Amino acid sequence: MAPALPREILICTIARLLDGVRHVAVGASSPIPAAGAMLLRALKESEGAAPVKISILGSVEHNFFTNGSTELFDCAGQGRIDAFFLGGGQIDGHGNVNLVGVGDYPRSSVRWPGSFGAAYLYFVVPRVILFREEHTPRVFVDKVDFISAPGTSEPGVYRTGGPKALLTSKGLFSFDKEKAGFRLESVHPGHDLTEIQEATGFGFDHDAKPSQTPTPSPEVLSLLRGRVLDELSETYPEFAAQMRQTLTEREPVAS
Amino acid sequence: MSDLRTMARLVESGMRVALPVDYAGVSMAMTRPLIERGAGNLDLVCVPTGGLQVDMLIGAGLVRSVETSAMSLGEAGGAPRFNQAIKDGTILIRDATCPAIHAGLLAAQKGSPFVPMRGLIGTDVLKNRADWKVIDNPFEETADPIVLIPAIKPDVAIFHVPLADRHGNVWIGRRRELAAMAYASAMTLVTAERIVDESLLTDEITAAGTLPALYVTQVAEARHGARPYGLWGEYPADTQELLRYAREARTAEGFSAYMQTSAEAA
Structure with missing residues (x-):
């Protein structure tokens, strides 16, 4: 079997970070987090453990909401969602996330789409995993230009959720709420x-x-390359096909 | 039944207009009639995010402000006319977060002045919204700050659905945000793929997903009325067309040329 691709290591790390969740929600355009959640579900099923529910926004097969786009937030507000993923144009050392833009708001020199649900979900989803493949100083900044969602809150502010981990293409960090800072937990193969x-x-x-x-x-x-890629191709056909292509090139007709 | 131009004439300068997210039935069919109608100074409310239609209305110079949780063309990337308008400071942006838009519509639906919501405290989203207030939860003994979102009461909501009937009932299925928009708005203009004779309320199965005519001002038929966006259960989005727009609308001239050629093709 071909050795694990860098993206496969990310997917498996996400499955590990999600261990123990009952319900995980995955935002639109997030194939790697979606694959991680699907892998966890498949692993739990093979162990005979309690099932993992997944809601993938933008999917037909993996989205059970029938009350419009407000239902995800209502669900999260009640504590019915255990884990969620957030990216960010900028993420700083205190876990603050910027999804709005670079420079002086509102006339941002670079404007990103906007905060989506982050200004709410970061407060009420217990296990938020920050995921951004690009690991550069322009993404991981000292201080974000706009706080779409803060890493921590003042005492007395209602907060049942927040960041638990930060995963990039180079390494995995945990977040310490007391120190309001990150700790590098592990370095991915090939990096230092x-x-x-x-x-x-x-x-x-x-x-x-x-x-x-x-x-x-x-x-x-083998679970990831079989069942999980099959499931993933419903929502992310191009991503799944591209991964299969890469795997075939790595291991021509060996099996 | 109405037609697109008649409906567009109901939209007047300075109105607050609610428009749905790209997957929930955007009435792209109304975009060109709205531009031809030319009612400007519009305050758009994206429920809860905006895309191609909002970008085109901005490009056509009809927009004064946009309240939204995000603006993009999805897989096709950033919204070019919106991004330029932000850079130039030619539109007012009211950055929100998805559940705050839903909260504002819910308040209007209930006839309440506001709805409280969690989150937001410590964000620059809240800091830039003078119209949102923080109060201390009066039901708690200890300090418990909470944000109040005022009612969002659009003058008009505009969206597209697969099915409507001759009586003005429209079938929204599970896209309940369309009902929320209609409940909150003074007027609701709907385009539909098909208009049937029999009332959608006579069958319990379709009745459950139907927004009754009570909330619907006018309906017009528009085949493929969401394109290039997709419509649930009907057709997928035309990503190539969205990409073409994203490429061509990077400049004001490119935008005008795009609108010109796509008008001739239509």
């Missing part, structure tokens, strides 16, 4: 601490020699 420090515009805690992000077992990989 110095490279991550140079690519990150904020300081973070880390071990002197951070561990490497685990690579998936052959069993997990």
Whole structure:
């Protein structure tokens, strides 16, 4: 079997971060988080564990809402959603997320789509996973230009949710709510601490020699390359086809 | 039954106009009649995000402000006329978050002045919204700040559905945000793929997904009325066309040329 692709390591890491959730929601245009959630569901099913519910926005087969686009937020407000993913044009060292733009608001020099539901979901979803593949100093900044959603809140502000982890193409960080800062938990194969420090515009805690992000077992990989890619291709046909293509090129007719 | 131009004439300068998210039945068929009608200074409310239709209305110079949780062309990327207008400061942007727009419509639906909602505290979204207020939850002993979202009462809601009947009932299926828009708005203008003779309310199965004529001002037939967006259960989005718009509308001239050629093709 071909060794794990970098994106497969990300998907397996997401499945690990989601362990224990009952209901995970995935936003539009998020194939890797969706694949991670589907992988967790398949793993739980094979273990005979309690089922994992997934709501994928923009999917027909994996979206059960019948009360319009408000239902996701109503669900989250009641604590019916355990995990969600957020990206961000900018993310800073305190876990603040900017989805609006660069420069002086409102006349942003670069304008992104906007905050979507982040200014709410970040407060009420217990396990928010920040996911951004691009790991550069322009994304991971010292201070965001606009706070779409804050990493932490003042005492007394109602907050049942917030960031738990930050996953990038280079490494995995955890978020410490008390310190309002990140800690590098592991470095993905092929990357190192110095490279991550140079690519990150904020300081973070880390071990002197951070561990490497685990690579998936052959069993997990075959589940991912079979059932999960099949399920994923309903919502993200191009992404699933591209991954299959890459895998075929890696391992021509070996099996 | 009405027609597109008659409906467009009901939209007047300075009106607050509610428009749905790209997957929930955008009446693209009304876009050109609205531009021809030329009623400007519109205050758009995107429920809860905006895309191609909003971008075209901005490009045509009809928009004074946009209240939205996001603006994009989805897979086709950023909304070019919107982004330019933000850079130039030619429109007022009221950045929101999806559940705040739903909260404002809900308040209007209930005839209440506001609805409280969690989240938002400490965000720059809240900081830039002088019309939103923070109060202390009066039901708690200890301090518990909470945001109040005032009622959003659009003058007119405009959307597209698969099916309507001769009596003015329209079938929205599970796209309940369309009902929320209609409940909150003084007027609701609907385009439909098909108009049937029999009332949608006579069959319990269609009745459950039907917005009754009580809330519907006028209905007009428009085949493929959401295109290039898709319509649930009917046809998918035409991503190539969205990409073409995204490319050509990068400049004001390109936008005008696009509108010209697509008008000739129509």
